Amino acid sequence: MIPVAEPSIGEKELKNVIKAIKSGWISSKGEFIPEFEEKFAKYCGTKYGVAASNGTVALHLALATLGMKKGDEVIVPTLTFVATANAVVYCNAKPVFVDSHPDHWCIDPEKIEEKITKNTKAIIPVHLYGHPCDMDPIVDMTRDHDLYIIEDAAEAHGAEYKGRKVGSIGDIGCFSFYGNKIITTGEGGMLTTNDEEFAKKAMMLRDHAMSKEKRYWHEYIGFNYRMTNIQAALGVAQLEKIDKMVETKRKNAQSYNSLLNDVGGITLPPEATWAKNVYWMYSVLIEDEFGINRDELMLRLMENEIDSRPFFHPMHTMPPYKSDERLPIAEELSRKGISLPSAVSLKREEIEEVVNTIIGINDENSKIIF
Ligand SMILES: Cc1ncc(COP(=O)(O)O)c(C=O)c1O
Numbered sequence: 001m002i003p004v005a006e007p008s009i010g011e012k013e014l015k016n017v018i019k020a021i022k023s024g025w026i027s028s029k030g031e032f033i034p035e036f037e038e039k040f041a042k043y044c045g046t047k048y049g050v051a052a053s054n055g056t057v058a059l060h061l062a063l064a065t066l067g068m069k070k071g072d073e074v075i076v077p078t079l080t081f082v083a084t085a086n087a088v089v090y091c092n093a094k095p096v097f098v099d100s101h102p103d104h105w106c107i108d109p110e111k112i113e114e115k116i117t118k119n120t121k122a123i124i125p126v127h128l129y130g131h132p133c134d135m136d137p138i139v140d141m142t143r144d145h146d147l148y149i150i151e152d153a154a155e156a157h158g159a160e161y162k163g164r165k166v167g168s169i170g171d172i173g174c175f176s177f178y179g180n181k182i183i184t185t186g187e188g189g190m191l192t193t194n195d196e197e198f199a200k201k202a203m204m205l206r207d208h209a210m211s212k213e214k215r216y217w218h219e220y221i222g223f224n225y226r227m228t229n230i231q232a233a234l235g236v237a238q239l240e241k242i243d244k245m246v247e248t249k250r251k252n253a254q255s256y257n258s259l260l261n262d263v264g265g266i267t268l269p270p271e272a273t274w275a276k277n278v279y280w281m282y283s284v285l286i287e288d289e290f291g292i293n294r295d296e297l298m299l300r301l302m303e304n305e306i307d308s309r310p311f312f313h314p315m316h317t318m319p320p321y322k323s324d325e326r327l328p329i330a331e332e333l334s335r336k337g338i339s340l341p342s343a344v345s346l347k348r349e350e351i352e353e354v355v356n357t358i359i360g361i362n363d364e365n366s367k368i369i370f
Pocket of ligand 1 (some may be wrong): 054055056057080082083084126152154155175176177178187189190
């Protein structure tokens with residue numbers, strides 16, 4: 001089976017993890033946590049990093065740090081992983097969904113303004129499948145309306161918008177280090193920010209909002225969203241390879257692009273002129289002309305021992321967030337989108353096998369049609 005994703009764990013990771021375990025610092029104190037925070041923040045081009053137990057709680061922590069509460073509205077793309085919307089609800093605030101841009105698949109900045117009300121407090125642009133959002137118009141809008149930006153960069157480590165790394169453009173960036181992400185700590189997350197107060201508040205809330213001066217004294221209701229030293233040990237070693245991993249993802253995407261370029265009925269992944277796409281997932285659209293639809297293609301690939309993933313369901317189509325509103329671009333992307341095997345460990349022969357299988361399926365169906 002060619003997997004959609006798999007982690008690349010080497011000797012250095014093992015060495016660091018053993019070191020963390022042998023040190024006895026196996027919970028959330030220990031040398032690897034500040035090291036990982038500092039190095040990841042530096043990689044993103046921010047002053048501070050705040051490690052968390054996973055990407056979902058990183059988003060919740062960011063929203064709590066910025067004071068989101070009942071009655072507040074937060075603008076979110078409808079086409080995202082459910083954690084983006086759920087984190088808003090964890091604060092008793094309301095996610096307000098916006099359609100995708102047809103060219104780059106991320107939130108459409110032109111469709112945000114009409115959703116802003118007097119209750120809107122923040123926007124969460126999601127850098128989807130490794131492609132950055134069009135940030136300038138979003139930054140302008142938040143200045144005009146006095147809103148916060150939390151970048152959901154869970155899927156886009158190292159992606160760039162006009163030369164700036166994602167996670168460094170808004171007020172706070174949030175990352176995931178789940179096992180299928182570009183770098184992993186098993187489970188894990190990180191907030192990145194240039195604002196000292198936000199970093200301090202996030203660190204405090206992450207640890208039950210315990211007073212620094214007075215042990216077991218709590219001025220607020222906080223959380224246990226801490227990362228362990230073992231996870232951070234893994235993260236420090238992974239971070240040493242991040243440039244190589246991003247380069248490999250981009251190289252694999254180029255191989256796929258050149259091999260799939262002439263196959264009818266497939267739209268290749270976008271890379272806007274202002275973007276550096278890190279292709280966390282190599283994702284394409286299966287157009288109606290392809291002959292069979294996305295779901296059938298996934299089944300046929302599986303018969304050939306090739307794993308794949310469908311795009312996310314738009315939030316406004318699922319029971320917790322259901323509404324009658326039509327957000328047609330996201331709905332169409334969700335219906336047509338498929339992520340093909342994208343692991344850093346993917347070999348050139350495996351990419352060729354995936355593409356040849358797709359071409360074979362396409363030929364068969366063209367024959368049936370004619
Ligand atoms: C866009 C997005 N946001 C948030 C998350 C949540 O991250 P985690 O799984 O680490 O909680 C994910 C996870 O895959 C994601 O894709």
